[in-house]
Amino acid sequence: MLILDNLSFRWPGTDSYCLDRLSLHLQAGEQVALVGDNGAGKSTLLRLAAGLLNAEKGLITLAGNNLSEMKAPQRAEYIGILFQEAEKQIFHTKVRDEITFGLKRQRLSKEEIDRRTARALDLCQLTELADSHPLDLHAGQRRMVAVACLTALRPPLLLLDEPSRDFDAHWLSVFEHWLNETRSQGTTILTISHDLDFVARHFSRVIHLKNGAIAHDGSPSHVLLATELQEPGPLPAPTLNSLNHALGIDYPQTVEGWCEAWLSR
Ligand SMILES: Nc1ncnc2c1ncn2[C@@H]1O[C@H](COP(=O)(O)OP(=O)(O)OP(=O)(O)O)[C@@H](O)[C@H]1O
Numbered sequence: 571m572l573i574l575d576n577l578s579f580r581w582p583g584t585d586s587y588c589l590d591r592l593s594l595h596l597q598a599g600e601q602v603a604l605v606g607d608n609g610a611g612k613s614t615l616l617r618l619a620a621g622l623l624n625a626e627k628g629l630i631t632l633a634g635n636n637l638s639e640m641k642a643p644q645r646a647e648y649i650g651i652l653f654q655e656a657e658k659q660i661f662h663t664k665v666r667d668e669i670t671f672g673l674k675r676q677r678l679s680k681e682e683i684d685r686r687t688a689r690a691l692d693l694c695q696l697t698e699l700a701d702s703h704p705l706d707l708h709a710g711q712r713r714m715v716a717v718a719c720l721t722a723l724r725p726p727l728l729l730l731d732e733p734s735r736d737f738d739a740h741w742l743s744v745f746e747h748w749l750n751e752t753r754s755q756g757t758t759i760l761t762i763s764h765d766l767d768f769v770a771r772h773f774s775r776v777i778h779l780k781n782g783a784i785a786h787d788g789s790p791s792h793v794l795l796a797t798e799l800q801e802p803g804p805l806p807a808p809t810l811n812s813l814n815h816a817l818g819i820d821y822p823q824t825v826e827g828w829c830e831a832w833l834s835r
Pocket residue numbers: 581582588606607608609610611612613614615
């Protein structure tokens with residue numbers, strides 16, 4: 571689905587490479603989390619993958635196409651982006667209009683637009699807020715409005731920048747339910763996250779970016795327990811991994827799986 575081949579990128583006016591000869595291959599239907607310190611280059615990588623920045627060297631291929639040769643509307647058919655400040659993606663005065671905007675641009679029938687909008691509102695628990703002004707909503711709900719727009723458009727690749735931040739417990743569970751639904755439909759997802767418990771709960775492949783290069787790439791237990799993440803620093807290991815490590819066991823990453831394994835030991 572997405573191939574980053576030997577990618578190098580420097581921000582204008584800087585001498586050092588922000589990303590240095592980075593290669594990454596995402597299969598269709600894979601869900602991958604990108605973790606690493608502040609300034610490691612995660613958002614820059616996501617913007618390159620979205621075609622919003624151009625690499626100095628290397629090639630990005632999206633569904634067999636050279637990304638740098640794809641025009642914005644063609645890229646939009648394949649890629650949905652959730653920025654860190656998702657509220658800046660919202661322009662309309664009603665939640666419903668925000669969702670239908672992208673669908674109308676795709677020239678879908680009214681029935682299809684209504685069907686997709688109703689489903690997106692329902693999945694994102696926004697049905698009762700459909701006629702509200704997005705700016706009257708709180709941060710978690712506003713983020714779900716941006717998520718609902720992606721849901722309705724159904725791009726095969728989602729690029730999410732710290733999607734779980736700003737949610738309270740209720741809206742985090744709504745978002746995680748949405749993520750499970752989206753995964754079950756085979757959508758390819760690349761997400762940035764600093765929440766390693768969230769990463770361990772949802773992603774079977776984790777990439778640890780360090781100083782603009784891939785330091786580790788593998789399962790959550792492999793990557794999140796790697797030495798760098800164990801040391802005191804900005805990325806503490808997720809709770810279940812720390813527990814497994816302390817007890818010297820290799821148990822599942824979900825609370826349910828962990829309890830099952832513990833009870834049947
Ligand atoms: N618009 C910009 N102009 C110049 N340098 C930038 C710009 N955006 C980011 N950088 C620099 O590029 C490097 C990587 O930044 P980036 O935002 O990609 O890191 P990150 O891993 O996403 O960090 P965080 O976890 O804090 O979001 C940093 O040194 C940052 O200062």
